[in-house]
Amino acid sequence: MVVPPPSISWHLERLLETGVGSDVTFSVEDGEFQAHTLVVNERAPVAAWLDAFADGSVVYVSFGTQHALSPEQAACVADALAQSSAAFVWAARTLTVLSEGFEAAMASRVMVIRGWAPQVEILRHSFAGAAEAPSSSRRSSSSP
Incomplete structure (x- = not known):
């Protein structure tokens, strides 16, 4: 057959x-x-996770699909996010290497999405306090 x-x-x-x-x-x-x-x-798991946070309190981090972070760059971003008090959604490429235990240690305030992320849905959610992407600087969700 x-x-x-x-x-x-x-x-x-x-x-x-x-x-x-x-x-x-x-x-x-x-x-x-x-x-x-x-x-x-x-895609509801992302929305359900975001619903647990106050409006304007979560940062969305994405470097797009055109740029791959080196392990050193990913470690720097992860360290900065870990040192902040912010909750965040990190849309990471499938092969982005994060330090062992990072996601487990940060589980109460981080969601790492590997591969494709529903960016429009995430950014339209009321949680969005800021977004960080290669073509933009930190901006409020109320920005055009």
């Missing part, structure tokens, strides 16, 4: 491109995006 290669990614991509069967619309800046409740609900 020959098992065909998986094609779920192709099917999901078609759903996202065409909007067929979408039941939710997100308005972001000057665009609208169709989505599917089942897909949105899969």
